[in-house]
Amino acid sequence: xxxxxxxxxxxxxxxxxxxxxxxxxxxxxxxxxxxxxxxxxxxxxxxxxxxxxxxxxxxxxxxxxxxxxxxxxxxxxxxxxxxxxxxxxxxxxxxxxxxxxxxxxxxxxxxxxxxxxxxxxxxxxxxxxxxxxxxxxxxxxxxxxxxxxxxxxxxxxxxxxxxxxxxxxxxxxxxxxxxxxxxxxxxxxxxxxxxxxxxxxxxxxxxxxxxxxxxxxxxxxxxxxxxxxxxxxxxxxxxxxxxxxxxxxxx
Amino acid sequence: xxxxxxxxxxxxxxxxxxxxxxxxxxxxxxxxxxxxxxxxxxxxxxxxxxxxxxxxxxxxxxxxxxxxxxxxxxxxxxxxxxxxxxxxxxxxxxxxxxxxxxxxxxxxxxxxxxxxxxxxxxxxxxxxxxxxxxxxxxxxxxxxxxxxxxxxxxxxxxxxxxxxxxxxxxxxxxxxxxxxxxxxxxxxxxxxxxxxxxxxxxxxxxxxxxxxxxxxxxxxxxxxxxxxxxxxxxxxxxxxxxxxxxxxxxx
DNA sequence: CGGAAGTTTGACTCTCATCAAAGTAAGTGG
DNA sequence: CCACTTACTTTGATGAGAGTCAAACTTCCG
Numbered sequence: 001x002x003x004x005x006x007x008x009x010x011x012x013x014x015x016x017x018x019x020x021x022x023x024x025x026x027x028x029x030x031x032x033x034x035x036x037x038x039x040x041x042x043x044x045x046x047x048x049x050x051x052x053x054x055x056x057x058x059x060x061x062x063x064x065x066x067x068x069x070x071x072x073x074x075x076x077x078x079x080x081x082x083x084x085x086x087x088x089x090x091x092x093x094x095x096x097x098x099x100x101x102x103x104x105x106x107x108x109x110x111x112x113x114x115x116x117x118x119x120x121x122x123x124x125x126x127x128x129x130x131x132x133x134x135x136x137x138x139x140x141x142x143x144x145x146x147x148x149x150x151x152x153x154x155x156x157x158x159x160x161x162x163x164x165x166x167x168x169x170x171x172x173x174x175x176x177x178x179x180x181x182x183x184x185x186x187x188x189x190x191x192x193x194x195x196x197x198x199x200x201x202x203x204x205x206x207x208x209x210x211x212x213x214x215x216x217x218x219x220x221x222x223x224x225x226x227x228x229x230x231x232x233x234x235x236x237x238x239x240x241x242x243x244x245x246x247x248x249x250x251x
Numbered sequence: 252x253x254x255x256x257x258x259x260x261x262x263x264x265x266x267x268x269x270x271x272x273x274x275x276x277x278x279x280x281x282x283x284x285x286x287x288x289x290x291x292x293x294x295x296x297x298x299x300x301x302x303x304x305x306x307x308x309x310x311x312x313x314x315x316x317x318x319x320x321x322x323x324x325x326x327x328x329x330x331x332x333x334x335x336x337x338x339x340x341x342x343x344x345x346x347x348x349x350x351x352x353x354x355x356x357x358x359x360x361x362x363x364x365x366x367x368x369x370x371x372x373x374x375x376x377x378x379x380x381x382x383x384x385x386x387x388x389x390x391x392x393x394x395x396x397x398x399x400x401x402x403x404x405x406x407x408x409x410x411x412x413x414x415x416x417x418x419x420x421x422x423x424x425x426x427x428x429x430x431x432x433x434x435x436x437x438x439x440x441x442x443x444x445x446x447x448x449x450x451x452x453x454x455x456x457x458x459x460x461x462x463x464x465x466x467x468x469x470x471x472x473x474x475x476x477x478x479x480x481x482x483x484x485x486x487x488x489x490x491x492x493x494x495x496x497x498x499x500x501x502x
Numbered sequence: 503c504g505g506a507a508g509t510t511t512g513a514c515t516c517t518c519a520t521c522a523a524a525g526t527a528a529g530t531g532g
Numbered sequence: 533c534c535a536c537t538t539a540c541t542t543t544g545a546t547g548a549g550a551g552t553c554a555a556a557c558t559t560c561c562g
Contacts (some may be wrong), residue, residue, distance in 0.1 A: 054494070073399065079407040080407070081407045095392045095395075098388055099389075099392065103399075103495045103497070104399060137349055138349045141346045141391075144346075144395045144398065147402060148355060151401060151405060152326065154406050154451060155405050156331070158549080191508060191509090192508075193508080199406075200407065201550070204510085204550090205551070211509095223559080239327050243305070243354055452519085453519050454540095455541095455543090459518090459543090462542075503562105504561100505560105507559085508559075509559090510555100510557070511554105511556080512555090514553085515550105515551080515553100516549105517548105518548090518549085519546100520545100520546085520547080521545085522544090522546105523543090523544090524541105524542080527539085530536085531535090532533100
């Protein structure tokens with residue numbers, strides 16, 4: 001393992017990803033270093049930057065080190081639907097290796113630190129490290145599971161349930177990459193409009209639903225920060241089970 | 252290419268899949284025959300059979316030769332959300348190679364003819380035929396695109412738009428595997444309840460919306476059969492663009 | 503301090519859900 | 533081939549959840 005300062009830094013950078021993967025596969029040093037080698041191009045996106053837009057040609061795959069990203073679509077009248085959120089440890093534009101052009105907006109939701117891995121080196125990596133390829137395909141499949149579960153929410157759950165469900169999901173995913181503090185408190189860099197666009201309801205109704213959850217003592221909101229006061233009940237009302245995330249039992 | 256009767260049959264069986272893939276990659280004889288070799292176990296499912304259920308261990312991957320399947324989820328009060336439909340040429344349980352257990356219901360929606368490919372041979376095939384692996388990963392990624400687009404529908408489109416959009420999508424997908432007849436007419440083995448569970452609206456409202464489309468001269472419905480009388484307007488009102496399906500221009 | 507961004511509340515409206523029930527077509531067994 | 537069951541479709545009436553419009557309020561930030 002690389003031990004000099006730069007190397008150590010890189011290791012920390014990819015740590016979130018491998019923390020997630022470690023539940024799924026045996027992460028070997030060979031694997032981490034093979035991955036680390038392609039992580040040379042550290043990039044920064046400003047809040048709001050488009051990483052790709054529909055129709056754009058993919059140029060690279062990204063590993064988020066810090067910050068949040070969204071994948072979203074728009075209707076012609078400007079309404080936005082957020083498909084999912086990407087958090088540290090998540091990979092963006094994984095299907096750049098498969099499709100020429102993007103079909104969704106991928107956007108930096110906060111300031112983002114990431115590694116940009118050009119498509120060619122990325123493909124080569126997958127070919128040379130089949131184990132790693134499987135692990136990364138796993139993360140892509142997990143992403144589809146998240147989208148499917150959201151589809152169930154939008155199709156068959158009430159606004160209140162959707163909100164509670166999303167909060168439980170975000171909490172669980174942040175937990176795995178160790179971004180939840182004591183008392184189920186975590187940074188949530190989303191405005192109520194962002195939440196609305198993810199939940200498929202209006203911003204105003206989102207506000208009412210959240211207010212109600214606060215009044216009921218289920219959550220506590222602060223500036224960019226969320227605390228789930230009654231995780232058990234939140235999971236009950238939203239029927240949240242983390243099965244669809246396929247995290248290993250102990251994480 | 253195999254030319255005896257049995258061989259020809261197999262070739263026809265996998266034809267839908269390769270017809271779809273041919274737009275994406277150059278389909279070689281080596282590829283088709285490698286695939287054909289694992290397609291020995293022809294299976295039949297009765298209408299309504301569960302192919303896998305949430306929590307079940309995956310046993311195989313399936314290539315649909317004839318019939319429709321659904322992937323769906325349930326809420327605890329029994330409401331169903333159909334995630335997507337699988338048609339001839341589609342692969343079921345592709346992520347059996349990645350996950351141990353299923354998280355959704357995969358169900359035969361009609362009588363289904365399929366090839367069951369046990370996971371091990373399937374994984375071996377992917378390893379030996381990287382080209383084919385990419386092509387099949389492409390179909391999986393396409394599937395996620397379909398789910399994402401449906402999420403946009405459920406989140407930000409009216410019931411009328413959702414219905415029109417789904418019809419346009421099904422039409423387009425069936426077209427690629429040559430299952431659309433003249434005048435945009437095709438077999439649609441879905442009850443209005445099935446449509447409702449896909450569109451995320453009630454069955455009764457689905458009926459009203461469809462009736463209205465019929466009255467407006469946009470569609471014509473018969474027993475298990477659908478005709479899109481005014482495809483252009485259907486696409487307009489639902490803002491349908493087939494970009495997200497990533498089909499090649501000419502197909 | 504002033505403006506911008508985001509949150510909150512109230513009033514009103516509308517789409518869609520629910521309940522109830524009749525109508526229609528398909529399938530089965532006598 | 534008819535009676536009967538079952539599955540599916542259609543219509544009406546009513547109500548609830550969520551959307552929209554308008555406006556005040558709060559917080560942040562240069």
